[in-house]
Amino acid sequence: MTAIANRSVARNGTTPTTPSGRSGPPTGTLPKAAKSPKSRNTGRVAIGLIVLALSALGAVVLFSSAADRVTVIGMARDVEVGQRLTEADLREVSIAGGSGLRSISADDATSVVGRTATVRLLAGSLLNPDQIADGPTFPEGTVIAGAVLKGGQYPVGLAIGDTVDVIETTTPDASGAGQPVVRGTATVIDIAEPDDGQSQMLVSLAVPAESATAVSAAGAAGRLSLVVTAP
Numbered sequence: 584m585t586a587i588a589n590r591s592v593a594r595n596g597t598t599p600t601t602p603s604g605r606s607g608p609p610t611g612t613l614p615k616a617a618k619s620p621k622s623r624n625t626g627r628v629a630i631g632l633i634v635l636a637l638s639a640l641g642a643v644v645l646f647s648s649a650a651d652r653v654t655v656i657g658m659a660r661d662v663e664v665g666q667r668l669t670e671a672d673l674r675e676v677s678i679a680g681g682s683g684l685r686s687i688s689a690d691d692a693t694s695v696v697g698r699t700a701t702v703r704l705l706a707g708s709l710l711n712p713d714q715i716a717d718g719p720t721f722p723e724g725t726v727i728a729g730a731v732l733k734g735g736q737y738p739v740g741l742a743i744g745d746t747v748d749v750i751e752t753t754t755p756d757a758s759g760a761g762q763p764v765v766r767g768t769a770t771v772i773d774i775a776e777p778d779d780g781q782s783q784m785l786v787s788l789a790v791p792a793e794s795a796t797a798v799s800a801a802g803a804a805g806r807l808s809l810v811v812t813a814p
Contacts, residue, residue: 652677655686655709656695662704663744665772665789668715670696676709685711703744726795727772730802730809732784737809741786745771747809749790751801766801767794768812 657676662668673696675689686709687695698715741747749766773787786809790798801807 651680653680654689656689656692658704658706658708658710660706662700663742664700664703665721665770666700666743668696668698668700672704673710678709684709685713687712721770721789724792725789726792728769728788728790728795728798728802730786730788730798730807731805732786732802732807732809733805734782736805736807737784737786738811741771741774741784741809741811743771743774746812747771747788748812749788749794749798750808750810751797752806752808754806763808766798766807767791769798769809771809 654675654677657674659672659674662672670692673692678684678686695710695715698717700714701716702714704710704714747769749769751764751766753762753764767790769788769790771786772789775785776783786802788798788802798807
């Protein structure tokens, strides 16, 4: 009878009692142990240490990557064969150290300015020592001749490095007409405009030595025309 009464009271919401009359949790159920504040703090400290270690590792990796980079010389714009390099032609480029690329340190930029391109240098490319020389690099027997050109004797957009056909218009004969004579091929190595405001242009041409005399004479007399050939 006592057991039946105890079950009835439990269903009515009162605390069940043990056969000995004491109140407590049902038989077979163990009370949950409460976590101590010390245990929770230890877990937080461990997580903090892991985050700190990962941050330090990331900083070391970034620093190592930055330390392995070097600053070298790159091309800021195109430079043609035979053209002298200026400061405006160059730019600084950061690359990974030990990449195996032939390059010139940005610290040596002053020694590069004024040197001559031995190949066509393209904007965005790296400059390497094999692409420049101390002076003009033309075939043996090449000389430099000057010419005074006026409008119509050269194409619009004539630029340093252009390969041109040199055409002389001979002195007019008795009929008043001159004959065109091809004096060979030349390379434009410098261009300047006179300060007097005239519509003339002064051009320096690298030409074979055997045609230098005729080209110089015709160029000084204003009887020379240039035709840019396809690259």
